[in-house]
Amino acid sequence: MKIGIIGAGSIGLLAGAYLGEHHEVHMFVKSEEQRSALAAEGITCGEFPCPVPVYAHLVTEMKEGYDLWLVTIKQHAMDGFLEQDLPADAPYVFLQNGMGHLEKLAQSGLRSCVGVVEHGALAKGPNEVVHKGKGNIQIAVYRRMEPAHGQALSKELHTAHFPVFFKADYEPMLKSKLIINTVINPLTALFSQPNHSILTNPSIHELARLLCEEACSVLGLSFFDEWERVKTIAETTGENHSSMLRDITEHRLTEVDSISGYILDHGKIPLPYHHFVVHAIHALEYERGVRKR
The missing domain is CATH 1.10.1040.10 (N-(1-d-carboxylethyl)-l-norvaline Dehydrogenase; domain 2)
Known part of the structure; x- marks a missing residue:
């Protein structure tokens, strides 16, 4: 799959490293400094012998043509993100702490899943992440998607080293x-x-x-x-x-x-x-x- 990851904090970098093993990963970030580091050096994670190569863009460069968007930005950045003219040709998976984003997301019109992350991760720099505790990601359909589509997504993302499980009910x-x-x-x-x-x-x-x-x-x-x-x-x-x-x-x-x-x-x-x-x-x-x- 061609996956766009919005946000390259600890969870975004961790997801980018593991998903980059098997998919074409594009990281979308706010700063030119981080974009340059990711584009030139890839993502460094101690679980991999070499940096994982990824494409890197500024978040203002989002466009159609992707199979999936993975949104890992913080809750307080969600308002500004959802106010953008976002591509609507692919589903979104939102991985935020808390539940404050649900009402805003429901109003967005996007095809969406929501999820929780049970990994421990620590960003050490613009393109380096430490995997401090192995867990899993759980996702569930939220709006404008059939459960079968959410289940198929989870299966395509899932690997033994980076488990992704489908849940029937998000709440x-x-x-x-x-x-x-x-x-x-x-x-x-x-x-x-x-x-x-x-x-x-x-x-x-x-x-x-x-x-x-x-x-x-x-x-x-x-x-x-x-x-x-x-x-x-x-x-x-x-x-x-x-x-x-x-x-x-x-x-x-x-x-x-x-x-x-x-x-x-x-x-x-x-x-x-x-x-x-x-x-x-x-x-x-x-x-x-x-x-x-």
Whole structure:
């Protein structure tokens, strides 16, 4: 397939490296510096003996003629992205944290799948990524596509080293990932701790449990099942730093509004722990000059 990947952060680079083994991959990025590095050197990933060659373009150069678009940009970039005159001759797979993009995506008119990423990845430069934890990608049809088409896409993308699985229903898939993100991400960012602190620090553990309870009550999920899943993920990714912690450390805007903020916005009862973490992350963003108000 001829695949366009929009965004070359950690997940975009990781997907570009693995998919570039078997498909014609084109990376679409914002900066000329990154475009030049990717075009000249390909994607470097420690799992491969040599850099994986890819084509590279600026995101303003998107056009028709592709078989699939894979969108890996952050939530807060989605508004601007969807306001563009986007090619509509191929389906899109959106891989964002949280669920804040669903309403905007439904209004876009694009044929779309949504997905969750359960890999650990760390971008080390404009064209280098470290695969820190092997997992999978799960996708489900969202709008204007038949399930059979989504299933066929997942099979074509799937390999033993980079698994892609099809899910029949997008909602439980996204909700379960949202629980993990709204528990682990803000707490590890606030306390500058790796993921295993959810298990090893008694006070962080208690805050995590309370956040999980709040989120499950809003999303209508079983607290027992989801809490066990959160703890399992915290253990298996123990030494990793969450994407929100990396954003804070590198003075970037986080996705807290589309993760914890989504829970807060959809709650019918007071959610004091989510209210606190949203404003606490906002405070860190403000102090680092990436949030204006």
